[in-house]
Amino acid sequence: MSRTADGTPAPPDQGEVFENLRQELRRGTLVLAVLSELRHERYGYTLRSRLAQAGVELDEGTLYPLLRRLESQGLLASEWREEDNRRKRFYRLSPAGRAVLKQLAAEWQSINTSLTRML
Amino acid sequence: MALLERYLDAVGRHLPPAEEEDILAELRDDIQAKYDRRAEELGRALTQDDEAELLRPYGRPIVLASRYRKPQHLVGPAWFPFYWNTLKIALAVALIVAVGLPLVLALMGRSPGAIVRALFNFPETALTVFAWVTIVFAAVEAFTSSTKFRDNWDPRSLPRPRPAGVARTSRFDVAIELGVSAAFLGWWTAAHRSPDLLFLPPVVALGPWWASVYLPLAALLLVSIVVKAVILVRPDWTGFRLAAGLLTTAAGTAIALFVAWSEPLLTGSGAGGEKLAGILESLLRWSIGVAVVIAVTTTALEAWRYLRARRRTGQVSTT
Numbered sequence: 151m152s153r154t155a156d157g158t159p160a161p162p163d164q165g166e167v168f169e170n171l172r173q174e175l176r177r178g179t180l181v182l183a184v185l186s187e188l189r190h191e192r193y194g195y196t197l198r199s200r201l202a203q204a205g206v207e208l209d210e211g212t213l214y215p216l217l218r219r220l221e222s223q224g225l226l227a228s229e230w231r232e233e234d235n236r237r238k239r240f241y242r243l244s245p246a247g248r249a250v251l252k253q254l255a256a257e258w259q260s261i262n263t264s265l266t267r268m269l
Numbered sequence: 270m271a272l273l274e275r276y277l278d279a280v281g282r283h284l285p286p287a288e289e290e291d292i293l294a295e296l297r298d299d300i301q302a303k304y305d306r307r308a309e310e311l312g313r314a315l316t317q318d319d320e321a322e323l324l325r326p327y328g329r330p331i332v333l334a335s336r337y338r339k340p341q342h343l344v345g346p347a348w349f350p351f352y353w354n355t356l357k358i359a360l361a362v363a364l365i366v367a368v369g370l371p372l373v374l375a376l377m378g379r380s381p382g383a384i385v386r387a388l389f390n391f392p393e394t395a396l397t398v399f400a401w402v403t404i405v406f407a408a409v410e411a412f413t414s415s416t417k418f419r420d421n422w423d424p425r426s427l428p429r430p431r432p433a434g435v436a437r438t439s440r441f442d443v444a445i446e447l448g449v450s451a452a453f454l455g456w457w458t459a460a461h462r463s464p465d466l467l468f469l470p471p472v473v474a475l476g477p478w479w480a481s482v483y484l485p486l487a488a489l490l491l492v493s494i495v496v497k498a499v500i501l502v503r504p505d506w507t508g509f510r511l512a513a514g515l516l517t518t519a520a521g522t523a524i525a526l527f528v529a530w531s532e533p534l535l536t537g538s539g540a541g542g543e544k545l546a547g548i549l550e551s552l553l554r555w556s557i558g559v560a561v562v563i564a565v566t567t568t569a570l571e572a573w574r575y576l577r578a579r580r581r582t583g584q585v586s587t588t
Binding site: 194195209210211212214230236237238239 | 292295332333337
């Protein structure tokens with residue numbers, strides 16, 4: 151731990167602390183955003199574009215592993231199809247995914263209401 | 270395009286083989302779409318610098334590939350506190366066993382180089398202990414449900430608070446005692462096979478009592494190691510600790526008294542040997558006497574404090 155001249159622990163870099171907390175906060179909402187957008191069938195590139203337009207930025211290396219994880223959990227279904235002379239993998243919510251999205255959305259509304267009252 | 274192929278190839282090396290083709294096809298499509306869009310914006314073919322700029326946000330190939338693998342940790346947060354505690358205890362015991370015995374030998378003037386060798390060898394021993402503890406906990410992590418483990422916790426299983434005045438059992442102290450007992454048992458067993466390790470002068474030998482005492486003392490040490498291992502896991506079992514302490518002290522005292530009453534304790538060969546055996550025998554009897562008095566007094570005092578504290582808090586009738 152870094153220390154100041156008088157030997158007391160140096161205060162943490164607030165910019166770094168904020169950035170870590172911000173990422174932590176946003177990370178928890180990514181699944182909800184992705185499931186929500188996949189009520190309509192999309193492939194990865196258009197999904198990320200849609201999320202970016204809505205203000206949800208995703209790292210390039212985050213989206214596809216997340217999609218695979220959600221698929222392995224049975225929340226998404228996918229299939230390879232050809233479009234514009236290129237093979238693409240299309241994702242959509244599975245019935246289980248729809249049910250989970252409904253529950254998560256209700257949870258989100260509840261958290262949002264509580265926090266809005268508090269903040 | 271050349272960089273894209275190199276990037277995909279590097280990612281593929283770290284992917285699960287069964288999914289490699291599928292993952293890379295999807296990744297290629299995503300990156301290719303970006304390439305096309307960027308080339309359209311620039312109105313020309315992409316240069317290697319353009320490619321590098323587009324690939325950099327995907328991250329290092331090994332990091333990207335690791336995100337496709339399910340377990341991202343060997344020991345997760347549910348098990349980590351137990352893993353960390355076990356590791357500390359195991360390393361403390363290993364340190365005592367691996368270094369303590371050579372230290373005793375060095376202090377007794379035998380194998381003075383042993384302690385140096387033991388210290389140099391300890392990093393290897395510590396790594397082995399670290400590896401085994403990690404492997405065991407990684408297996409526990411992989412084959413048990415941490416959610417169930419968390420949910421199965423019952424506050425009613427919490428230990429009773431210690432009666433006021435009874436000292437908290439220090440796991441570190443117990444680990445040291447365990448290590449010392451293990452090292453002593455090792456030495457005792459080795460000395461039984463090779464009496465040279467008793468470090469007696471060549472003209473002095475042990476009396477016939479030695480053969481009768483070997484097994485009872487080895488058994489007592491073994492019981493003591495088991496008891497300490499139990500206390501290490503459940504340091505809150507104060508009653509058990511004291512009861513076991515009373516029993517082992519009683520057994521140890523019985524063995525010590527048997528030795529003290531044995532005639533002769535030591536035998537000497539030649540006039541000088543007999544004289545030396547006599548001096549050593551007196552010293553030995555005194556040492557045994559002092560050790561017995563200290564052990565009995567300490568245990569009795571601890572038991573008395575415990576009973577007094579429980580009587581004060583009205584817990585005598587409970588276990």
